[in-house]
Each structure stands twice: as structure tokens, then as C-alpha cells.
Amino acid sequence: MKNKIKKAHCAVDYAFQRIGGKYKGRILWVLRDGFLRYGELKRAVVGITPKMLTQTLKELEADELIVRKVYLEVPPKVEYSLTDTGKELIPFIGQMRSWGEKQMLTN
Amino acid sequence: MKNKIKKAHCAVDYAFQRIGGKYKGRILWVLRDGFLRYGELKRAVVGITPKMLTQTLKELEADELIVRKVYLEVPPKVEYSLTDTGKELIPFIGQMRSWGEKQMLTN
């Protein structure tokens, strides 16, 4: 399966289906500056379980928002980075983040 | 309960907790131009069940992103509109929407 978008009623719906989910935004955000390995992501996205990290990374990959690059080494090494489409989302996530920061202070 | 944000690990997390969910983005979006009654919202957000609409509206209200105004009439009349905080999210949702539209064409 290429991705799991069901049937979007509108573009807003579609976009939220693609970057919704508990960790997708955060993962995209920490990848904004380049390549991160699985373990680095795990440390960067505090609180995520390995299971969820793997699962979410797979979804983002199937959705073509990130790229997974495997190095044939032992112990294994896998690097993740944003695709061009994924990079386009960074400004929005940045805005959301600013809004969130402001709100967190207000409360 | 004022809202149901658990413990945000970062601002991105926080923001997604507040506008995540299957219908929140769409509801905020259709409210961008002013006031809508419950029934109008139901027609605007195609596919939502009355139960989910009520529930989501309550969450958005508890989160202070929308305002609920009740008119003491029979049959009942209730109008919903964005708060200032809610309005701040509209540009962001608009951008997401543009991205989504573009993506929908690309696929």
C-alpha cells in the first residue's frame, strides 16, 4: 500500500490525515535539519516507544514524506530524512509550533 | 475540565493535541468567515455524525478555540464562531489546505 488516506472530504481533511497522528508532526520537525538515525530519532522524540517510532516512520515513508536509507553494516545503520514534499511541511509545522509556544505561556 | 491536553513534550506536540482529531481542522476552517448554526455546520462538514459534531464542538469550546452562543428560542438556535485564539490558526490551516490541494492533484 502506498499510503492509507481513505477518502478525503476536502483538502483540509486530506492534509490532516497525512500529518495527523500523535507523533508525525514531531518526527517531521526533528528531521528538518538533515539526517537522523533510528536511535537518534528515538532520543529526539521524547516519550515515543520503539514500536510506535518504527510504525510511524513506516507510515511517513509510505506517504513519501520521509526517506529511509539503509547502510549494510553491522550493527545496522539506518538514516531517515525528509523528501521534498516533507520539507514543504516544515514552515507550517514551524508556525504551529510558534502558536503552541505562545499558548503554552498564556496558560 | 478546561481542556484535555495531557503533557506536551514540546510545542509541536501541544499544538497537534489541540487541533488534532478527525474533524477539528475542518470545523475551524468552515467557521473562518463568521457564525454558523449547528445544522449549518453539519451540512458544511460533510460526513460527520451529529454525535461527533457535538463532541468535537465541545472540545473546541473547552479549548477556547470556538465560542458557543445559545439563543433562548424554540426550536433552539445555537451559533458557533471562532475565538481570537482560534482565528490565529486559520492562516496555518489555509496553508495546510493549499498543500493538500496540490498533493491531491499530484497523486
Added chain:
DNA sequence: TACTTTATTGTATGTACTTGCTGTAAAGAT
């Protein structure tokens, strides 16, 4: 009296999401 309209609420049921925990491969170091 029965019917209509509007904005819900309640109960039951179902599906999707998320977590916790254990296990694996394979090379290199001790």
C-alpha cells in the same frame, strides 16, 4: 391531537491507535 423543527444526549458497539514486553540477527570486542 399529532406533527414538525432544532440541537442535542444516551447507550451500545466497533475500529483504530498506542503501549508494554519479549525476542531476533550478526559482527566485533572481551
Added chain:
DNA sequence: ATCTTTACAGCAAGTACATACAATAAAGTA
């Protein structure tokens, strides 16, 4: 031979999200 490291996979279990369907209040109209 055992231990370490890295990046996962599998399974059971719980929680959250979502749907379907029935029901309510209360004034106005037929």
C-alpha cells in the same frame, strides 16, 4: 563462548476515537 550494539518485529492488552440508532424538549402549525 558470552556480551554488546542497533534497528527493528510479534503479540497481547488497554485506551481512545468513531459510528449507528433511538430518544428528548418545547413551541408553533395543521
